[in-house]
Each structure stands twice: as C-alpha cells, then as structure tokens.
Amino acid sequence: MxxxxxxxxxxxxxxxxxxxxxxxxxxxxxxxxxxxxxxxxxxxxxxxxxxxxxxxxxxxxxxxxxxxxxxxxxxxxxxxxxxxxxxxxxxxxxxxxxxxxxxxxxxxxKAIENMEDYYIICGLGRVGKVVFDELTDRNQNVIVIEKDKEKCENIEEKKNIVILNGDAIENDLIAKLAGTKCRSVIVCTGDDVTNLFIVLTIRETNPDAWIVSRASKLENIKRLKKAGANKIVSPEVIGGEGLYYESASPHLLRVTVRHNSDEIYEEFKIITKHGCTLENIEYHLPGIETTLTRQIKTMNIADGQRFVNRLSIHDDQKQALDNLYRSANNIHSHLISGPNNTTFDKLLEDLRKQEEIIGVNLSNEEIAKLTQKEILNK
Incomplete structure (x- = not known):
C-alpha cells in the first residue's frame, strides 16, 4: 500500500x-x-x-x-x-x-499514421511561422514540433496539420517521423546547437531524409553541413520563405516554355489538375540572364479564372501583358512545386501536348544563351 x-x-x-x-x-x-x-x-x-x-x-x-x-x-x-x-x-x-x-x-x-508526403517543422518561432504559412497556403501536410505550449495552442489543428508540443529530440521523436513518408524536415529553432543536435539525430537513422536547417550565425553553416543538413539558410541572408523553397527543392520544377498570353489559362488548368502550385513566372528577355519575375503562389483554379476574366474587361492590362510576352519572344519559365517527381512526369507529358517546352530546370545562363542564338539566327 x-x-x-x-x-x-x-x-x-x-x-x-x-x-x-x-x-x-x-x-x-x-x-x-x-x-x-x-x-x-x-x-x-x-x-x-x-x-x-x-x-x-x-x-x-x-x-x-x-x-x-x-x-x-x-x-x-x-x-x-x-x-x-x-x-x-x-x-x-x-x-x-x-x-x-x-x-x-x-x-x-493516428492522424500522422494516415498522413502521406508531409513536412516537419521543428520550432515555431518567427521564421518557423513564415515557413508554416507558406506550406499551409499550398495545402501541404504539416507536422509541427514546438516546446512552447502557448505557441502550439495558437495554431488550429486540421486534417492536414498536426501540432506536437514537445522536444523534437525527446524519445527520438524526430527520427521516427522523418521516415519515408516525410518530404522534408525544416529545422528552424532559434538556437544553432539545438538545430545541430536535431540534424544529427535525424541523419543517424534517416540517411535519405531531406533536411533544411536554419543557422542563426554564419559560422555555424559549415557545422550544420557536416552534421548532414542538405541545405542551410541563414536569416542574415534569407528569410522564412527561402527556407520553404529550400525544403521543397526536391519537389520544385522549372519549366521553360514558349507560348503567347492567350494560352495562360489552359496551361494553368494543367498545373492545378496535377495538384501542383504555380510559384512564379519568369520572363526571359533575349540574351539577358536577369529575369522579370511575377510571384503567383497559387494552386486554385478559381484564381486563374479571375485573372482571365480581369484581362477580358481591361484591354489596357491585356495589351501590356501581350507586349511583355512579345518582348520575351513568348519565352518564359514557370517555377512549379508539387508532391513528387512522378507527378512532375505526368505534368510535363500533358504540358507537351499543349505547348512548346524549351527545357526543364535550365539555368538563367543557359536560357540567355538560347535566346541570344534566336536573335542571331533572325
């Protein structure tokens, strides 16, 4: 007793x-x-x-x-x-x-067991919250691990969002979650030592995991790289949005195409059909490496329909867009994020039926050379 x-x-x-x-x-x-x-x-x-x-x-x-x-x-x-x-x-x-x-x-x-292709965010501070917003804006599955109970309570849990109040390295929690179903782990606590330990814990049991870590101090970038982080981002150089793009890099596709402005909506329908997000459009002026970039960040077909409707009633905006396409010889690139490479293969197959694809994941330098050759050939 x-x-x-x-x-x-x-x-x-x-x-x-x-x-x-x-x-x-x-x-x-x-x-x-x-x-x-x-x-x-x-x-x-x-x-x-x-x-x-x-x-x-x-x-x-x-x-x-x-x-x-x-x-x-x-x-x-x-x-x-x-x-x-x-x-x-x-x-x-x-x-x-x-x-x-x-x-x-x-x-x-149970919710985690039923999740597929999820992202893990370790730390929900200022930078982590930006990454979280970027992911949820794209309807991605997200698991957040945060020690601060108050921060956890401020986030509404949904079918695709699971909030875990605890230490990422406690009971090897992060090592268990960062398995084959995990698309990327974003380590963004405010302490570099904690980030380093989390990266080491993940890499020890998950050699194939894609890990993006925040480095508060530039001198710790090399240490995090040696520990096994695939990408390291410093807030001194780049913010939370950059952390998202780095975490999504295995699932980002840059497609360089040629078509006029009248085909925008049909192209966007194909992108959304495959559950992908159009992140931005880059217009390549002939022979110039620096691009003109329009940020889009949408996977909602209704956004595309509103854009087309707006152009139909605003002739001046339609004319300005046509001029931009003509200036670039109708050559531009789309940065597209998606769930996996299998989806990208199907997306590219459908896009080829709709338009001319000049290249995939080409650098700005490669595209500038292609556009320069076109000018010379003319």
Missing part, C-alpha cells in the same frame, strides 16, 4: 501535493491542540484521538461529554471527511488530465 501511495503521489502535479500537505498538517495540528486543551488528553492520546477522528474510524474509547467537546469532535470529523474528498478529487482530476492527454496523443499519432 505504501508503494502504491508513493507511486501515485510522485505522478501528481507539485501544486496538488503542496496544497494537500498544508491542509493535512493544518487539520492535524488543530486536532492535536483541540484534543489536548478541549478533551483534556495527554500528548500521546491527543495525537491518537486526532488521527482516528480525522480518519473517521472512531473506536469509541474517548467519548466527548460536554457541548464544546462534541462540537470539536464533530468539526474534526467533518474536516477529515473533507480531506478524504479533496484527496479523492485530486486523484480523479489528475487521472482525467492524464486520460485527456493520452487521448489527444493517440489521436495525433
């Missing part, structure tokens, strides 16, 4: 134990003093009487005779009953808290 009681007490929150001990001591002292001065018992008998009355045992060997003795005995017995009720309620409350926590944890684990 003693072992069981000790085990229960060690599992209880400190505040409950402290409050309970204070109450027990206060009632016990009241019982001893009352027994000594009111019941006129000696010290040993006072301790004995206070104990059996608080425990509501009452052997009957000491019976209160006067009115004040009866009032004292009644108050002490009621205090003992109240104490038992408090202890029981304390244990029940703790049990409910444990069960609620267990139930939530079980639901989260």
């Amino acid at each position: 003693r072992k069981i009681t000790f085990k229960i007490l060690t599992k209880l929150p400190t505040k409950y134990i402290s409050n309970g001990l204070i109450i027990i001591m206060a009632i016990f002292i009241y019982g001893i003093l009352g027994s000594y001065f009111i019941m006129d018992l000696n010290l040993i008998d006072s301790i004995y009487y206070a104990t059996i009355t608080m425990a509501t045992v009452g052997y009957g060997d000491y019976l209160p005779q006067t009115g004040i003795e009866k009032l004292f005995a009644t108050s002490l017995a009621l205090a003992g009953v109240a104490l038992l009720a408090y202890v029981f309620n304390m244990m029940l409350t703790n049990f409910q808290e444990k069960m609620t926590k267990y139930s939530k944890g079980a639901r989260k684990l």
Whole structure:
C-alpha cells in the first residue's frame, strides 16, 4: 500500500501535493491542540484521538461529554471527511488530465499514421511561422514540433496539420517521423546547437531524409553541413520563405516554355489538375540572364479564372501583358512545386501536348544563351 501511495503521489502535479500537505498538517495540528486543551488528553492520546477522528474510524474509547467537546469532535470529523474528498478529487482530476492527454496523443499519432508526403517543422518561432504559412497556403501536410505550449495552442489543428508540443529530440521523436513518408524536415529553432543536435539525430537513422536547417550565425553553416543538413539558410541572408523553397527543392520544377498570353489559362488548368502550385513566372528577355519575375503562389483554379476574366474587361492590362510576352519572344519559365517527381512526369507529358517546352530546370545562363542564338539566327 505504501508503494502504491508513493507511486501515485510522485505522478501528481507539485501544486496538488503542496496544497494537500498544508491542509493535512493544518487539520492535524488543530486536532492535536483541540484534543489536548478541549478533551483534556495527554500528548500521546491527543495525537491518537486526532488521527482516528480525522480518519473517521472512531473506536469509541474517548467519548466527548460536554457541548464544546462534541462540537470539536464533530468539526474534526467533518474536516477529515473533507480531506478524504479533496484527496479523492485530486486523484480523479489528475487521472482525467492524464486520460485527456493520452487521448489527444493517440489521436495525433493516428492522424500522422494516415498522413502521406508531409513536412516537419521543428520550432515555431518567427521564421518557423513564415515557413508554416507558406506550406499551409499550398495545402501541404504539416507536422509541427514546438516546446512552447502557448505557441502550439495558437495554431488550429486540421486534417492536414498536426501540432506536437514537445522536444523534437525527446524519445527520438524526430527520427521516427522523418521516415519515408516525410518530404522534408525544416529545422528552424532559434538556437544553432539545438538545430545541430536535431540534424544529427535525424541523419543517424534517416540517411535519405531531406533536411533544411536554419543557422542563426554564419559560422555555424559549415557545422550544420557536416552534421548532414542538405541545405542551410541563414536569416542574415534569407528569410522564412527561402527556407520553404529550400525544403521543397526536391519537389520544385522549372519549366521553360514558349507560348503567347492567350494560352495562360489552359496551361494553368494543367498545373492545378496535377495538384501542383504555380510559384512564379519568369520572363526571359533575349540574351539577358536577369529575369522579370511575377510571384503567383497559387494552386486554385478559381484564381486563374479571375485573372482571365480581369484581362477580358481591361484591354489596357491585356495589351501590356501581350507586349511583355512579345518582348520575351513568348519565352518564359514557370517555377512549379508539387508532391513528387512522378507527378512532375505526368505534368510535363500533358504540358507537351499543349505547348512548346524549351527545357526543364535550365539555368538563367543557359536560357540567355538560347535566346541570344534566336536573335542571331533572325
């Protein structure tokens, strides 16, 4: 019994134990003093009487005779009953808290089991929140691991979002999650030592994981690289959005095409059909490496329809867009993010049926040379 009681007490929150001990001591002292001065018992008998009355045992060997003795005995017995009720309620409350926590944890684990192609974010600070927003804007599956409980509570969990309040390296949690179903791990806590340890933990058990880490200090970039990070981003150089692009780099496709502005919507329908996001459009002026870039960041077909409708009622905007396409000889590139390379293969197959594809994942230098040759050939 003693072992069981000790085990229960060690599992209880400190505040409950402290409050309970204070109450027990206060009632016990009241019982001893009352027994000594009111019941006129000696010290040993006072301790004995206070104990059996608080425990509501009452052997009957000491019976209160006067009115004040009866009032004292009644108050002490009621205090003992109240104490038992408090202890029981304390244990029940703790049990409910444990069960609620267990139930939530079980639901989260079940949600993770059912997830495919998810991203993991370690650390939900200023940079981590930007990465989180970039991913959720694209309806990606995201698992967030954050030690700060308040930050976790500020994020609404959805079917494709799981928030884990805890340490990423505790119980090898991150190593278990960064398996084959994980597209990328983004390590962006504010502490480089923590980031380094997380990267080492992941790489030790997941040699093929794609890891992008934040480096608060430039001198730690080499250390994180040696630890196994595929990409390291410093906020001194680039922000949270850059972390997203680096984390998605195995699943980013740059397609250089040639077509006029009238084919924009048909092309966009193909991109969204495959569940991909059009990140931006880059226009290549002949012979010039630097591109004119329009940020798009959408996978919603309704956005494409609104764009086409706007051009249909604003002739000046349509004319400006046509001029831009003509200036670039209708050559431009699309930066597209998607779930995997199999999807990209199917996407490229459909795009080739719709338009002329000049190249895939070409550098700006390669494209500039191609456009320069076209000018010379003309």
